[in-house]
Structure formats: structure tokens, C-alpha cells
Amino acid sequence: MIIRKSTDLRYSDVTPKQVYLNRRKFLAAGSAALAAPLVRGNTPLAAAVKSPFSTTEKITPKDLALHYNNYYEFGTGKEDPGRNAPGKLVSIPEWTIRIEGEVAKPRTIDLDALRKIAPMEERIYRHRCVERWSMVFPWIGYSLSALLKQVEPTSKAKYVAFQSYYNSKFELSSFSAGIEFPYVEGLRMDEAMHPLTLLAFGVYGEMLPDQMGAQVRLAVPWKYGYKSIKSIVKIKLVEKEPPTTWNLAAANEYGFYSNVNPEVDHPRWSQKKERRLPELFPRDTIKFNGYGDQVAGMYAGMDLRKYH
């Protein structure tokens, strides 16, 4: 198995700078024949800026990342989303995000406008799933704070609630998946405004593939993976802690904060170790997934066992 060294060549190096391909215009201009390869989600997306937040660890091979996903709307098996999702989300013609709640300027923003809010950065983040596996992804996007500042949160905005796209026509029912749809997640305001919290539009030098959360998702690297909500269509700033999907499913297993923490076991398994895929043998899990220097301050004085 060939694993690319992350330090010598980044995905941003191989894509020409400032080539922001706009898929929608491309689609409109092109014929149906042209559109076919584009909806497979391999449209290049360049990141002009490299981020100091990036890790130099080995990036997970793309082929593995595309066929090992938790995206319950497309099936609860790891290989299901890679089989069922491609083409479904990226072909939705008008993707918009509605931002509302405790903000001075509620808005509905389309993807073109969203992409222009801040310069695209490439950020290579560790991603730790609550199921004890981890990967390293070269996300492309910008800090969520850039978007939130645009809508001017009011003083009552204490939390940010997110909602995923959901369409029962081609996605699993809540009954089958065992969790409520549409999927919802939330962050405290300071977490949402933290520069590490990324609004991601792409990965591996391309626009997000469906099974990894097209068209736009979060990457919150110090929290368990399910906090990094996929396929966002709605953001609401609120005063009270919003409900979150996995917490609704099993509150004792999945807390609101869900910070990566080897000291707090999941009731059914220890969180002390993780498997960095595709490695076989586990390695130690680091508190806050190794981002403690940047984020631990936000939780000073908090009982992280209680607020797990």
C-alpha cells in the first residue's frame, strides 16, 4: 500500500493556485455529457492558503477514506455511504444554507456566495471517531467564524445549532438508522468561533464527495467525529444548548461536548486507544485529539466527565 508522505507534497501543490472552479456555472455551460463526470464529486477545488494548523502526519489514502464512512442517512455499514451516496448530494441544483436565530442579519446564502466569504485554506486535521478509529484529512475551507461574523450574532447568541440535509426519498428512515433525521448538531458560541472550527467545502484537493458530507460540512478536530456535521443546510444561533442527534439517541454515551478524551470511557468501550487507519495496532489517544494547546482553555474549570 502506498501512503503519501504529507510533508513533501500537499494536494494544494498539485492544483494550480486560484483555480476556483465553479461547478454550477460549469454545469450550466456544459452539456449533459459534460455534467456526468462532474456530479461524481471530483471537481478540483484549490486552496490558496496553507494553514499553520495543519499536522504533518501521514494523510489517510483517499481511496480508503471514500469507502469507510459513517453517514447513517446512506446506510449504517461503513461501506454503505461509498456505495449509496455518490451523485445524490452533489447533483442537487440549488444548495443553500439558511442562517437565522439570534443574528442581526438572517440570510439564505447559496454555495457560490458562501465560497467567497473567506479565502480557502487547506487544513490537514486529525479526525478521531468515537468508535476508536482515526484518520487524517486534508480539508479545504475557512474558519466558521468568518461566516458567523457576517450575520452579526446578537448578545443572546450562546450556542450554534446545525442541521443536515435530509430527503427520505433516497436516504434511510430514522426508524431504520435508529437515530433521528434530519441530523442535528451544536457547538457553544466560543467553540463555533474558534479558529480551528472549519467550514469545509473540499478534501483531497477536490470538492467534498457525497459520502464525506457534500456540499459543505464542519471539521471540529478536537471533538469526536459525529460533531463534525455533514451536508449543512441550516445554521441557527440560539440562547439555549440545542439538541444533538447522538445525544438524543443515547445521552449516557454521547454528550453535548464530546471532546476527545482518553480519560472518559464510552460505556461500552475504553477511549484510551485508537486505530489510525489502516494501521492494525492501536496507538494512544491524546486529550482533545492533540489540539489541547489551542482549545483546553475553553473548558477551564469544567468537569469534563460530567460534561462529556
Added chain:
Amino acid sequence: MVKKILLSPWTKAVVFALCLVPLAELLWRAYNQDLTANPVEFITHTTGDWTIRFLMITLSVTPLRLLLRQPQLVRFRRMFGLFAFFYAMLHFTTWFCIDKFFDFQEMGKDILKRPFITIGMAALLMLAPLAVTSTNGWVRRLGYRRWQKLHRLIYAIALCGVIHYYWLVKSDIRLPLLYGAIWAALMAARLIEWRRRRVLAPVT
């Protein structure tokens, strides 16, 4: 005709080979580096799936034998049971060698602390004596009655397997419930048969 096929040694050989197909597929995927990004999880899940399937197949031999009036089917029961044990051992070994990395202390902690592991381990520990006493020699040594009593443990083992599965899934409980339903149906078939026999049995 059916009876002849069932009694043929060739049939037994073919069934034996079929029971090895899941293992062959696993090895083939391993050879092609096609065990997903998480090979350990994939192997654990595949062997766990086949353990519970073989337990259900073993349990369905007797009801099928009565339903189809093919007593010769019983010739395959021991083989299915042993394959359940075989896949269970592969399942356990994967967990112990790679997940726990031969760490007995960690293993002990998990068995005590994680109910889904506790009950899985209970199932495996009950399965082992059945595998050992599956030979004709042991049937003779124990006497058929006692041997049969001991081997009724399979009902509890399969139920433990279902509970193990139910407890370990994150949210999608469809398959554990399906196996639970299959178990219940196979037990109900036995109850009906026992009832019928008691009614037919001469009163003493």
C-alpha cells in the same frame, strides 16, 4: 431421491466446503488488500456475523427435519455446530490478539466491565464443551440422555449471541432484532413439537 442425496458422503463434502466459503472470501479479500480501511473491524464483524448465522443454522436443523420429514438432515447438525465454534474462535482470536494485543489484564477488565463482551464470552465458554463432546465417543460416554441435556445449552448460547449483538450495535437494531425473531421462532417450533409429543405420549 432426496434421502439418497442427503445420505451421500459427497453431499457432506460439498456442505463442508460451502461452510468454508466465508473464510475463503475473507482470505481472498485480505490477499487483495480489500478489507476496508479498518481490517480488524471488518474481520471481527464478518466472523461475528458467521458465528451467529451458524448458530441459527444449527438450531434450525431439528425443526426443518420435522417439517420436511427428512430425518437424515441431522447428519449435518454436528458440522454446523462445529463451524459456529470455529468462526467464534476466529472472532475471539481477532479481538484478543489484535484489539487487546495479548494483554490478559486489559482483556479481563473488558470482560468484567463491558456487558456485551461478558455475554459474548459466556456464549463462547458454553460453546467450548459442546464442541469437545460432539464426537460419537462422547455421546456414548455420557449416555444419549445426558449428552442431549448438555447440548441443549445451544439454546442459551444462541440467545447470548443475540443479546451480545443487540448490546454492541450503536443504533441500528434491525439485524439483532431479526436474529432474535429467528431464535424465538426456532424455539417456538420446539415447544410446539414437545407439546404434540406429550399429547401423543401414552399416559403412565
